[in-house]
Amino acid sequence: MQDGRSWTSEEIVEERTPRRPRIADVAREAGVSKTAVSFAFNSPDRLAPETASRIRDVAVSLGYRPHPVARMLTQRRTLTIGVLTPQALAVIFSNPFFGAFFEGVALAAEAEGYALHFISPLRGSLARAMDHATVDGVVAVGLSAGHPEVEQIRAAGVPLVMVDSSAMPDQPTVDIDDEGGARAAAQHLIDLGHTELLIVGVEPPFPGTADQLEPDGVMGRRLRGYRAAALAEGIEIVPASFVVAPASIDGGMVAFRRAWSSGLRPTGVLAMSDAIAVGVLRAARDEGLRVPEDISVVGFDDLDLSQFTDPPLTTVHQPIRLKGESAVRLLLSVVERRDPFPQQVRLETRLVIRGSSGPAPRRRQEVARVRR
Amino acid sequence: MQDGRSWTSEEIVEERTPRRPRIADVAREAGVSKTAVSFAFNSPDRLAPETASRIRDVAVSLGYRPHPVARMLTQRRTLTIGVLTPQALAVIFSNPFFGAFFEGVALAAEAEGYALHFISPLRGSLARAMDHATVDGVVAVGLSAGHPEVEQIRAAGVPLVMVDSSAMPDQPTVDIDDEGGARAAAQHLIDLGHTELLIVGVEPPFPGTADQLEPDGVMGRRLRGYRAAALAEGIEIVPASFVVAPASIDGGMVAFRRAWSSGLRPTGVLAMSDAIAVGVLRAARDEGLRVPEDISVVGFDDLDLSQFTDPPLTTVHQPIRLKGESAVRLLLSVVERRDPFPQQVRLETRLVIRGSSGPAPRRRQEVARVRR
DNA sequence: CCGGTTTAGCAAACCGGTTTAGCGGAGATT
DNA sequence: AATCTCCGCTAAACCGGTTTGCTAAACCGG
Structure with a gap:
């Protein structure tokens, strides 16, 4: 203030990198409450049509998009499924088998609007990697049943489908003959x-x-x-x-x-x-x-x-593709509570x-x- | 209460699926504040050693693990990088080129402790998919420069590296000769x-x-x-x-x-x-x-x-692998603010x-x- | 004109953590 | 003995949304 000018906080903000607009910014700009803004996006029918569209206009003019992480936190779902591999991804992706398998996984996941998150041992620890994974469920492929992480995942209450591991009772699995x-x-x-x-x-x-x-x-x-x-x-x-x-x-x-x-x-x-x-x-x-x-x-x-x-x-x-598809479908059926009973799927092989x-x-x- | 018994809320909770323990549960059980529990995990040096270990003991006995989404929200980082493809993942994974490319991507990402999140058009919309993606940065491969999502991502302030698209000024890119x-x-x-x-x-x-x-x-x-x-x-x-x-x-x-x-x-x-x-x-x-x-x-x-x-x-x-590696390294250098200047990497080809x-x-x- | 139902929108609580500011007490210093 | 410093810990604010409970106004038929 040595120059005799007083800085409003708004100006100071403008000086820095433009902060990502939050829901409160939109609310203020549109002269409504945060609730209204949220409604405008999620249940527009609870707002007068013109109010809703006005809010949306303000939102786009500000470049506002709801913060996905915050949204996840309240909605308790991430619309993401995790793919867990006991080996480093770099070796997984070089294997054409997994290419085909992921094809099936992706097909089934995308069909239901889920994205894919790959979980692999971070600095040697699968547990550490799991701690950072924001997923609604996990498809684990090639993880031996005795692997310690299995129990950890189950304990964390994350739905899990195991592919190509030894059979486990009361645990959804997919494998082949x-x-x-x-x-x-x-x-x-x-x-x-x-x-x-x-x-x-x-x-x-x-x-x-x-x-x-x-x-x-x-x-x-x-x-x-x-x-x-x-x-x-x-x-x-x-x-x-x-x-x-x-x-x-x-x-x-x-x-x-x-x-x-x-x-x-x-x-x-x-x-x-x-x-x-x-x-x-x-x-x-x-x-x-x-x-x-x-x-x-x-x-x-x-x-x-x-x-x-x-x-x-x-x-x-x-x-192989069907294996991936089946695993995801099985997983989503328990994620979305359609079918709480663990199923075991076994697919055919032929010479x-x-x-x-x-x-x-x-x-x-x-x-x-x-x-x- | 017709049976003359009164239900405490705790008992009712017990009836349902066991809630995932929160930080407050650990705090109460250990007789400390939430802050102390947080410290026990993130900066143990700020606690007396015996306090820290007591808290950790309580945590494991309760099966507590910090909620990754909540943690992301406050720390403002997801330790995840997004891989964006303009085509459905199912067709991407069937392509050996991408197998090799992702190998490189995974290698560089895992080395820095980042997981991979695949973003592909959900119900036809890349924008919709981006809205759900919780990532610190994005590697976009094969996205043409004119693609409308590009501007959207940049507007969202998400660091972006484009691979194999037409050259864009002041935009980090990786391509080959x-x-x-x-x-x-x-x-x-x-x-x-x-x-x-x-x-x-x-x-x-x-x-x-x-x-x-x-x-x-x-x-x-x-x-x-x-x-x-x-x-x-x-x-x-x-x-x-x-x-x-x-x-x-x-x-x-x-x-x-x-x-x-x-x-x-x-x-x-x-x-x-x-x-x-x-x-x-x-x-x-x-x-x-x-x-x-x-x-x-x-x-x-x-x-x-x-x-x-x-x-x-x-x-x-x-x-191909190097291409993936370079893209991620470039991306992380801007994500972690080591190098704010957009670089353009061009790799060699040879017959x-x-x-x-x-x-x-x-x-x-x-x-x-x-x-x- | 009146009581009851809708409608449109708000304030506050909540999701589950981290971080800042600060406080009381013990030991060190003057 | 008074002051300073450091240690160990806490209360409260915050991250950025969603959801619940509620209210004031508009609408309705009688």
Whole structure:
């Protein structure tokens, strides 16, 4: 005030970054109460038509939009569903399986007007990430049932649907017939005369996990399916012929190369993911093997790209998009209290026979000879 | 009260679903003020150590966790960044390009402790979706500059970084050297002797858009690159040899088939996306053409899968993940007010020559004859 | 003209936290 | 002993909306 001028608070405000207009600003400008402004937006029928439209005019002229966070607080709903993954999003998004899965999730969510919020371990902690997540419900994918966060989420009273984890009673879940699909895949190779099988599983995200192989997890179920078919035909699956790899093309290549150079000479490979199968395909070819003449490869998932590989991949089809859709629909049914009873959805799988599987080579030498 | 008993309000509450404990509950139970509880969580150093730990004990025994929405409201930050796409998420997630892009986005976001919130047109309206989005900033990808939402977001004071849209002054953007990449691709084919070129562009998401081809958009820039190289060699690109297709394998197949059956006999195809290029590859083979002997195909993007196609795809590499990372880093630098000056980041492209391109066939008949 | 019902709009409470200003008491300083 | 400082904690204001309860005026039929 040294210049003899007095500053009104309004002027001072103008000097700074223009504050986001609040409901009170609109109310003052329009000469009504905050309530009226709120009504103008949410229940215009409680206002005289001309009042409502006048308020709205003032609102747009001020550039006012109700603050979404404040609105969430009072309405107790966020119109957002959380997608929880035990791995970093960066590795999730690189996986075509999740691409398809999220497609289904997005489809069902958008249809009901919900947005998607991805929750992944922040600085290593899923719990910390959950604390920041403003969601009406959560779809957790690939989270093992024993994971500590599960209980935390349930305790927080947030509706939860688990996808592809071991079965949990009184907990909505969505999964597929992993065992049946795997059995069909193994049966297929066995029917073609294969007896030397290599199984490539999916490496669990946390190497440090105590129970490396939960018998009830996805991998456990698939392994059980493979084994069941083999056992029925008297074929033995030795531990050495079961390896794991990251669920990627590279992972599959590395795994096959390692198995091959360790002396294994399978004529049939059962991969628990298409990405791995594609990697096996490539690695096998690099070894000079012909597919399917020298070696057969069967995948799992039936990704879009699997019909375009060379040769097209024989694989176990699972309805990935539908899985995502089902999970969200199930979730929303409990979020919106339409159906408080936890449901368990199990989707079908089926073997899709394409070009990467064929009759086993007559004699093992035939294969061995090829190797250089 | 007909039974002569009086109900305390507490008992009534107990009858219903157990309310989520609030900060006041913890305060009462621990015999302290709300402030103390808040301090126990956020600035424990302002409390006597034993008080803080006692409060925390009470909190866990009650299962209390601060309500994230309430916390957002006071702290004025959501620790979430929004990803805005002009198309439905269901179509976005099916596109491997976005998979890779989101990988980069997720990487940079998670590194700074931010979660991801996807904003897509809700019931057709991006504006409506934005109104519900609780984010500290937005990365908009593929949004044309003229899109009305852009102004709305800026007016709302939400920091915004635009990726792959036409350049906007005083607006942070991230894009790539589309023109240079395209020029290199076309030059490559021309150097190989190709003169009959087919260009397949990416169909814009909104067929109804007035300016189908913004000269400054991604497609406009790439087309300009193709044209520049052709023009320099005196090769003419007639409108008929420029077609568009959805950015998918299927889209590429359909587009090529249609072009072929309409009588076009290109010896070289310039596709503006790898997905399209892969589709072209397949469709060409379906027509009995050999790649690259009869026809060469050059893509754009260099997706992971492009090195695994048959033959491996010659394509223009762009650093997709880096693009996502850069966008988020740029965004966070303004969100966290480290750098208020809008920056424009332009990333390099480079031609990657693989197996899908080769010398043009000697005579055009040579190609025509192949056709059945 | 009167009692009863609608209508239009307001003040205050509330959602569930954080933050500011300040207060009483203990220990240190003069 | 009086004053100062620091510590540990609290009351109240605040973030920006929605919702409840209520009132004054307008409307209505009799």
